[in-house]
Amino acid sequence: MREEHMAKELEERTVLVIPCSGIGKVHGLLSREAAYLVTDELASSKTDTICLALLVKGDEEAVEAVRTHACITIDGCPKACAQKNVEMAGGRVAKAFQAAEAFKAHRGAKPGSASALTEEGWLIARDIAGAVACEATGIARDGEAIQ
Ligand code: SF4
Numbered sequence: 080m081r082e083e084h085m086a087k088e089l090e091e092r093t094v095l096v097i098p099c100s101g102i103g104k105v106h107g108l109l110s111r112e113a114a115y116l117v118t119d120e121l122a123s124s125k126t127d128t129i130c131l132a133l134l135v136k137g138d139e140e141a142v143e144a145v146r147t148h149a150c151i152t153i154d155g156c157p158k159a160c161a162q163k164n165v166e167m168a169g170g171r172v173a174k175a176f177q178a179a180e181a182f183k184a185h186r187g188a189k190p191g192s193a194s195a196l197t198e199e200g201w202l203i204a205r206d207i208a209g210a211v212a213c214e215a216t217g218i219a220r221d222g223e224a225i226q
Contacts, residue, residue: 089144092222093127094173094215097145099154099161100131105190106155109178109204112196114153116208117215125219126151126212131161134168145170149218151211155179174214181207 089095098114101107118126133141146169152161153176162175181203182188190200 089127089148091148092125092219093148094122094125094218095145095148095150096126096128096211096215097131097134097150097152097161097165098128099152099159101155101160103193104155105193105196105200106178108193108196109181109190109200109207110153110155110161110176112201112204113176113178113207113211116204117211121208121212122215122219126215131164134164134170137168142168142170149173151215151218152176153178153207153211173218174211176207176211178203178207 096114096117098110099107101110114128118128129141129144134145145165150165150170150172151174152165152172154161155178157177157179159175162172165172185199185203188199188203189197190203191197196204
């Protein structure tokens with residue numbers, strides 16, 4: 080969770096957008112940048128994020144957050160670390176996205192490296208973010224996935 084997000088009290092209908100913590104490959108960076116696009120720009124009033132590592136180590140506040148808010152995970156690859164860790168913490172994943180899936184609509188694209196996205200990479204990140212924001216907005220509005 081970014082520092083400013085940690086200080087913010089989560090509202091009841093806030094949807095948590097949780098990216099995996101993949102490093103070393105562009106997929107993890109895509110999932111993180113897509114999450115920040117959603118929480119900082121596209122659906123900032125309806126979403127927030129938490130640090131996956133806090134969940135993995137069993138941080139009480141993080142575990143409580145995923146148990147009481149709808150979660151959307153964005154994983155880099157099919158290993159689905161964010162989705163699995165939210166589920167293991169007792170949270171309910173309302174929708175799971177994978178950056179690798181988004182590549183299918185961008186065949187041949189060169190998204191960049193583990194540390195920097197190219198223009199094509201930002202296009203993919205924006206595609207993912209748009210789909211996540213759309214989902215989060217629906218959940219926040221309808222409240223269907225809120226526990
Ligand atoms: S989902 Fe894939 S890219 Fe993300 S942390 Fe797990 S293994 Fe790494």
